[in-house]
Amino acid sequence: MSVSNLLENWAQVRHEHPINDKPHDPYKWAMAIDLDACTGCNACSVACYAENNLPVVGREKFQHGQQMHWMRVERYWDEDGREFPDQGFQFLPMMMCQQCEAAPCETVCPVAATNHTADGLNSQIYNRCIGSRYCSANCPFKVRYFNWYDYPTTDNVWPAEMTQQLNPDVSVRGKGVMEKCTFCVQRLSAAKVVAKGEGRIVREGEVQTACQQACPTGAISFGNLVNPESRVHKQWEAQQVVLDKDKQEKDEKEERAVLRGYRILEELRAYPSVMYLERVRESAV
C-alpha cells in the first residue's frame, strides 16, 4: 500500500465502532470475565498456546521481555502495608487484547495492518504488517507481542515432532510481525461459515474461545453482544456497562454501585469489548 493510496483511502481501512453507518449487525463479539471465579490457575493461557501456535521463547528471551503469551494472568496485592496479604491476591485473569472499539493501536499503524472488522474485532493482518511496533507502543494494555525472531526456525521452539502439534487453522508467524489475541478468530470464522450455510446466525454457545473452553471455573463468558439471548449480552446489561460510553452512568451516582462490572482503563476512551466483574471478598472475616 503506497502512502498516496493510504491517504486517499484512509477512511476505508480505518473503521471505528460504533458508528451509525455500519452498526454491529449481526455480530459484535465480546467477553465478560468474573474475577471472583478466576483462581489464577493458568489453564486459559496454556490453552491459548495450544490453539494459536504461540512460540515458547525460553528463559533468555523471556528475560528480555520477548515472551509471546497473548494472555497473561496478572495478580496484585493490597496496597495498605499489612504484614501478610491476608485477603489473598487479586487475580486479573487474562489481560489480553481488549478488542477496543476505538483502538489506539489502529490509528497509529502506518500500513493499516491492524483495523476493525465488521463483527467488532481488532484484527491483525500479518502479511501487511511491516513491524513498526507503533501499535504496541500505543496500546494502553500492553497486550501486543512482536516477533523479534523467526520462531519457526529458532532452535528448540518447534523442533522436529513438535511441528506436528501446530494448529493448521492458524498461521505461524514469522520474524518482524506483530501479533495478539484474536478472540480465536479461526473458530469464529468456522462457526460463521457453518451458520451462513444454514441461513442463520451463530447461536449462543455454538462457538467458544480456547481459554473459555478450558477454564475450570467457567469464569469466562464469550459471545455475541448484540444477541439479546447471549449470556454476555445479559451480563453486560445486568451490570449496566454500555459499550460506547467512557463513563458509565452507574458510576456517576452518589451511592456506591452494587454492581461489579467494570472495564479497565475505560477513561482512555478506547471502548474495550471485555468487561470484568470485580472480585468479591467476605466482610465478615
Added chain:
Amino acid sequence: MIDSGIDRRDFLKVLGWSGAAVALSGCGNTSIEDGKETVVSYVEANDYMVPGIGVYFNSTCAQCDAGCSINGRIREGRVLKLEGNPDSAINKGKLCGLGQAGVQHHYNPDRVREPLLRKGNKGEAISWDKAYALIAEKMAGVQGDEIALLSGGVSGHLKVLLGNYLDSLNTKNHFVYEAVAPGVVRAANQKAYGVEMPRYRLDKAKVILSFGADFLGAWVSPVHFSQQYAQFRKGVDGQRGVLVQVESKMTLTGANADRWLAVKPGTEGVLALGIINALGTAAGEVADLVKEYSLVRVSRETGVSVSQIEKVTALLKMRSPSLVLAGSAAEGYAHGSQNAAAINLLNQVLGNVGKTIEAPVSVPFPQMVPSKGNTAALKKFNDGLSAGKYKVVFSFGANPVFTAPGAFKFKDNFAKAGFKVAFAHYLDETALQADLVLPLDSALEDWGTQVPEYLTEGAQINIQQPLMEKLHANTRGVGDIVLALLKQKKSEEYKSYEDYYAYLRSALLQNKGALGGGGADDDTFWTDTLSRGIVKLAGSAVGLTGHQNVAGLKLPAVAEENEHYPLYLIPGVTASLRDGRHTNQPWLQESPDPLTTIVWDSWVEIHPKKATELGIVEGDIVEVTSRTGSVKAQVYIFPGIHPEAVSIPVGRGHDAMGRYAKGYGVNPFQIMDAVFEVETGELAMHETRVKIHKTGQRVLVVKDEGAAGALQMGRKIASRVSTDQIDLSKEV
C-alpha cells in the same frame, strides 16, 4: 481376538499414514519406510476423516492421577489439542494447563526411542528381542524376594496384569511411590471416617476452612474441585461461600481465600483444637481435650490473632454446613497424623460429616482400584536397596533418583541393585542409573484403563486409547511390556493375547454385562466404549463412620527454636510442575507461576520482614543449607509466607530429562532431611530446617510481573469489592 474387517488400530494407522502423506512432512512415521501399509487416497477416504476438518476422540489424561477425561482434536492423523470431555463427571469438559500440555509429552523431542543397554556411561540401542532375552537371563535363578518393582500409582487392567506378573515371580515387593501424595491425610481419614478419601462437597459448603489443602492447585482432583469452587462462590441460596485458608506458605488456593491466615509451621492442629474450644459446643471427652486450648494460648502458639480466631469461629457458628480440609501443609510434620485428626475432629464437631463430607462410591471391580502411591513405600524400597537385597529391580512411573530426599542417598543405594530395568519415556535421572531402559509409548499412543482414586458421581473406569499412530516405531506400551514379560513365565496362559490391546479388549468384553453392555454384541459394545472413553458404573456407597477417636489425640508441644537451622523449609508444590515429571514440557516451563510470575527457574520465597532482617533483596543468590545439604537459588521477596519459613518450589532442578528440563533451577528434594511422620511412616516433607546466607551474587529474576511488582499504583485494574457492598442475587 480381532475378527472385524477393520479394527481401531488399522484405522489409526490409516489416519496417521495419510496424514503424513498429505502434510508431506515425513513426520517420523517409520511405517512409511517398512512399506507395510496401504496408502489411502482422499478420494476414497474413510468417513471418519475429512481433510481439513478436525475429528475428536476420547481418552484419559495421564498427566496426573485425577483421571480427567480428554477429548483429543485430531486432524489428518495428528493430535493437535487436548480438551476436556464434557461427559466426564470429574472434569465436565474442562482441563487444566498441566493436562493440556500432554501433547508436549507426546511430541517431546527428547523421548527415548530404542531400548538402551548400558555400556559404561552410554546406552547402546538394542532390539526388543534382545532386551526381553536379557531380562529372562538376569532373572534365572533369582529368588522372588530378590526382585523388586517401584512404580507410581497404578490402577485398572495394568494393575491386574502387574499383579499377575509379580505373582508369577513369587514376589511381593511392589513399592508404589508418589513423591507428592496425601498419605497421612488418607490414614487420618480412614480413622475418622472409615474411608481414605471421602467425597468432599465444596459446592454444598457455606464456609470452607482449609488447612493447607491446595484444592485449586495441586491437591487430589483440582479440576473437579475448581468447578465445585465456582459453585461454592455462587453460593447456596444466593449466599456466597467463604473460604478461609490456614497455611504457612500461600498456595494458589490461599491466594483465592477471603481470609488467609499465616500460621506458625506445624501448629495447624493447635488452631483446629482452639477453634473447637472457642465454638463451645463440644461436650464430654472432646470438651476435655480442648479445654486447655484457650484463645490466648492458641494465638500465642500459632501466631494467629485472637480477634481473627474469634471471627472465624463466629462465621463457622453462623453458617452451616461448612467444610474443614486437612492438606499437605498440615500433614507434612512428624505429628501430621495428629494435626489431621484434630482437623477432622473439628469437622465432626461442626456436624459436617454426612453433609459436606459424603460417602464415596466403591468400584465394583476391587482388583482394579488404584494402588495409591505414598512416600513410606520409598523408604522401604530404599532400605532394601541399602541392604543390597535386590538382584533385579524394575522401575516405572516414578523418578526416585530425582524426588527422594537427599538424606536417603537413594542414588547410591540404587546402584547396589544387581540389574536395574527402567520403563521410561525420557532419560530422566532414574533411567540414567538403570542398566536397561525400555522406551514407552506416550500416553497418547497407548492403550489402558484407569480408575481414579477420587471418584465423583458414581464409579467409573476411564479408557485410554491412542489418539494417533505411534511417532516412534520402537516404543512399546507399558501393558505390552508387562504382557511380554508375563509370557516369559506363563506362556500357556497368555499366548492367546497377541498384545495388550487384545488382553484389554477380551477382559472388558468378558465383563460386558457388568459394564452396562448387556444386550449389545461385542463389536458394538467395544466401539461404543471407546467412543465414550468412560465406562460409568453404578457402584455402591461405602459407609461413613464419622467418629474421630479422641483418646489417641495429643498434639506435641510447639517445636523449639533451632539455633543452627532457624527456618522451616516448605517445599512448594505448584499446579503445573507437581513432582517434576513434566518439567520438560515447555508450555509448563514458560507458564508463569501464578503467585510469583517466575518462569524457567527456581526461587526462594522469603517474607519481606525476614529479608530486611537479613539484608536480602530480590534476585540475591542465597545458599539454603539443611543438615542434609545445600542449594543455591535466587530470592523472591514474597509477603505470603510465614517469616520463620522459606519456600522453594519442587519440580525443577533436573540434571537430565532433556533440553527443556535439564539445568533449569534447583531441586529442593536434595536437601530434604529424612524425618518421618510418627504414625504412618510417611516422609514429613515440611520438617526440614534450614539456614540461609547470601553468596554475594545477584541476578535479574526472570518473571512476568512488571516493574511495579504486584502493585496497581492507584489504578483500577484488578478490583475488589466486599460482600456488604454488593448484591449478587440479581446477577446472570
